[in-house]
Amino acid sequence: MNILFIEDDPMNRRVVKDMLDVAGATMAEAAWAEEGLARIDSETFDIVLVDLRMPGTDGFETIRQIRARTDAKAGLPIIVVTADTAGG
Known part of the structure; x- marks a missing residue:
């Protein structure tokens, strides 16, 4: 399984990558939304x-942009991942 993780925090990316490695999945990383969207354009996942709370383009807008695509990649399964502990 080839997974893209769009997350601004490098420690969170590392923790998830370690878990996915154990499960035998391959994880590509993007440190911000624009990088992730570009990887979706050029690679297959x-x-x-997607982390919801990122500086600049947040996860909500990133998801909207993926869903607004006019190709098959608009239907990519998306799982929201967040380390937000503030509640709310």
Whole structure:
């Protein structure tokens, strides 16, 4: 399984990568939304993991942009991942 993780925090990316490595999945990383969207343009992924709280373009807008695509990649499965502990 080839997974893209769009997450601005390098420690969070590392923790998820370690877990996915154990499961035998391959994880590509993007440190911000624009990088992730560009990778979706040029690569093939089975699932996209998206952090909701990122500086600049947040996860909500990133998901909107993926869903607004006019190709098959608009239907990529997306899983929201967040380390937000503030509640709300």
